[in-house]
Amino acid sequence: xxxxxxxxxxxxxxxxxxxxxxxxxxxxxxxxxxxxxxxxxxxxxxxxxxxxxxxxxxxxxxxxxxxxxxxxxxxxxxxxxxxxxxxxxxxxxxxxxxxxxxxxxxxxxxxxxxxxxxxxxxxxxxxxxxxxxxxxxxxxxxxxxxxxxxxxxxxxxxxxxxxxxxxxxxxxxxxxxxxxxxxxxxxxxxxxxxxxxxxxxxxxxxxxxxxxxxxxx
Numbered sequence: 001x002x003x004x005x006x007x008x009x010x011x012x013x014x015x016x017x018x019x020x021x022x023x024x025x026x027x028x029x030x031x032x033x034x035x036x037x038x039x040x041x042x043x044x045x046x047x048x049x050x051x052x053x054x055x056x057x058x059x060x061x062x063x064x065x066x067x068x069x070x071x072x073x074x075x076x077x078x079x080x081x082x083x084x085x086x087x088x089x090x091x092x093x094x095x096x097x098x099x100x101x102x103x104x105x106x107x108x109x110x111x112x113x114x115x116x117x118x119x120x121x122x123x124x125x126x127x128x129x130x131x132x133x134x135x136x137x138x139x140x141x142x143x144x145x146x147x148x149x150x151x152x153x154x155x156x157x158x159x160x161x162x163x164x165x166x167x168x169x170x171x172x173x174x175x176x177x178x179x180x181x182x183x184x185x186x187x188x189x190x191x192x193x194x195x196x197x198x199x200x201x202x203x204x205x206x207x208x209x210x211x212x213x214x215x216x217x
Contacts, residue, residue, distance in 0.1 A: 065204030070137045077134035084126030091119015148212040155201030165191035
């Protein structure tokens with residue numbers, strides 16, 4: 001089919017596509033709100049669970065005082081485990097030494113058995129008590145107020161025992177006038193360290209009420 005000479009202004013021109021309607025030579029425009037446009041992600045607002053509409057933009061971090069208390073609880077628990085193992089091994093070695101001595105007899109063997117049993121009992125007691133600070137420190141990352149109260153109670157008991165130890169050292173020094181002053185300070189050093197650690201645990205957890213009272217999902 002011919003439409004005439006293209007140089008002839010009076011020749012028949014090819015039909016044009018109607019205005020306003022898409023033809024084969026024109027790109028189709030994607031409809032608004034269709035698959036060509038990505039869906040908008042839901043906005044996150046404080047007060048909701050993470051990953052859902054209304055989720056907080058960040059997670060509350062553990063305060064520095066609570067972190068220090070957690071480290072101290074782990075250290076105290078580990079030291080108590082070591083002390084427990086020391087008593088268990090020491091009691092067993094002492095009992096074996098008494099049993100193998102040249103002065104072995106019924107009384108010596110009985111004393112060795114008592115020493116071994118006493119050492120094992122004290123060692124198991126220390127190991128059992130060590131579970132308190134270790135478990136409390138382990139649950140502080142996701143714990144609620146109950147974990148905080150547990151740590152404060154443990155720190156308070158440590159402060160109490162440390163104060164009793166210091167008082168006992170002072171009474172012993174005052175009763176014995178021949179004891180050098182430097183020896184009293186050295187003897188009181190463990191109680192002083194225990195007192196400082198207990199106070200650090202109490203203060204650190206007491207100031208972290210907002211962290212342990214945060215909403216959890």
